[in-house]
Amino acid sequence: MTAIPPLPASTPEAAVNDPSAGPRPRTVPGPGSGADRAGAPDAAGVETAGTRASALHAPVLAWFDQHARDLPWRRPEAGAWGVMVSEFMLQQTPVSRVLPVYEQWLARWPRPADLAAEPSGEAVRAWGRLGYPRRALRLHGAAVAITERHGGDVPSEHAQLLALPGIGEYTAAAVASFAYGQRHAVLDTNVRRVFARTVTGVQYPPNATTAAERKLARALLPDDDTTAAHWAAASMELGALVCTARNEDCSRCPVSGHCAWRLAGKPAHEGPARRGQTYAGTDRQVRGRLLAVLRESAGPVGQASLDAVWHEPVQRARALDGLVADGLVEPLEGGRYRLPG
DNA sequence: CAGTCGTGGTA
DNA sequence: TTACCAAGACT
Numbered sequence: 001m002t003a004i005p006p007l008p009a010s011t012p013e014a015a016v017n018d019p020s021a022g023p024r025p026r027t028v029p030g031p032g033s034g035a036d037r038a039g040a041p042d043a044a045g046v047e048t049a050g051t052r053a054s055a056l057h058a059p060v061l062a063w064f065d066q067h068a069r070d071l072p073w074r075r076p077e078a079g080a081w082g083v084m085v086s087e088f089m090l091q092q093t094p095v096s097r098v099l100p101v102y103e104q105w106l107a108r109w110p111r112p113a114d115l116a117a118e119p120s121g122e123a124v125r126a127w128g129r130l131g132y133p134r135r136a137l138r139l140h141g142a143a144v145a146i147t148e149r150h151g152g153d154v155p156s157e158h159a160q161l162l163a164l165p166g167i168g169e170y171t172a173a174a175v176a177s178f179a180y181g182q183r184h185a186v187l188d189t190n191v192r193r194v195f196a197r198t199v200t201g202v203q204y205p206p207n208a209t210t211a212a213e214r215k216l217a218r219a220l221l222p223d224d225d226t227t228a229a230h231w232a233a234a235s236m237e238l239g240a241l242v243c244t245a246r247n248e249d250c251s252r253c254p255v256s257g258h259c260a261w262r263l264a265g266k267p268a269h270e271g272p273a274r275r276g277q278t279y280a281g282t283d284r285q286v287r288g289r290l291l292a293v294l295r296e297s298a299g300p301v302g303q304a305s306l307d308a309v310w311h312e313p314v315q316r317a318r319a320l321d322g323l324v325a326d327g328l329v330e331p332l333e334g335g336r337y338r339l340p341g
Numbered sequence: 342c343a344g345t346c347g348t349g350g351t352a
Numbered sequence: 353t354t355a356c357c358a359a360g361a362c363t
């Protein structure tokens with residue numbers, strides 16, 4: 001049941017400039033969008049950004065034109081809504097797992113208003129096992145807001161995007177850039193890693209995005225909107241395909257000759273290990289099991305069905321309360337529960 | 342600002 | 353097998 005139609009390959013620029021994606025992309029950079037507006041004097045490293053940029057841009061852009069994946073949300077027909085849906089799903093989730101859910105989602109809800117017309121529980125159900133189901137709730141909430149506040153069209157202004165539930169700094173910039181061809185620093189984990197290595201000369205970026213990283217990203221941003229949007233997609237793709245967290249392949253990197261980290265002998269990451277997640281036994285695991293039961297049931301389920309997923313009653317109750325508090329589960333009369341209607 | 346929030350593939 | 357990682361957002 002491969003629902004993916006055999007679409008013609010499209011250039012990355014096609015999606016960026018797609019006029020059917022919504023409001024016309026800006027052709028003139030807005031006021032104050034210059035990269036040199038930050039008040040503080042350039043930090044070490046940033047002042048050489050101009051030099052870096054000239055060395056990095058052309059090879060990375062050319063590499064992208066040749067190696068970019070043909071992902072459905074990059075096709076012209078995806079539109080701004082398709083881009084936005086993909087960005088929600090891709091938050092902390094690999095492309096391979098997003099693809100099938102994305103296709104079904106867009107087929108069922110081709111416009112924001114289509115999703116907004118349904119109860120949020122349907123979004124949670126269709127989210128399937130993508131993880132972090134609050135994203136489904138937020139995407140539904142964003143669709144409602146777009147329908148109410150923006151006439152059903154995904155807004156093109158960064159500030160308006162940022163005001164939608166589930167959209168933070170990264171996603172607002174990504175939608176504005178990928179869907180509307182605007183000039184924004186799109187700082188995701190891939191781009192941060194590429195910059196950390198090529199420019200800063202370290203293996204990994206800091207745990208949390210820093211002001212210095214934002215400043216560097218702005219300094220590296222090409223001047224015109226079209227090239228900036230192209231660069232955003234290209235630098236991200238390089239991090240996703242070549243300059244990966246583990247097993248990076250410098251032999252396939254178009255800027256390996258300029259990479260500060262590689263030229264320094266690829267020194268290992270200094271400092272504490274990344275993070276300790278340990279999923280087994282956490283509330284998150286219990287929440288996941290509880291919600292799975294609700295998702296797979298057509299109607300409300302009884303307390304006994306939920307009790308069966310976890311042996312420890314205190315943690316189980318806490319997890320269920322959390323799901324209800326988050327709006328992911330709706331309690332009914334008589335100890336029954338369902339996805340929100 | 343550090344914690345929380347799912348899930349599954351891979352080294 | 354354990355641990356890390358995958359286009360973050362929110363509190």
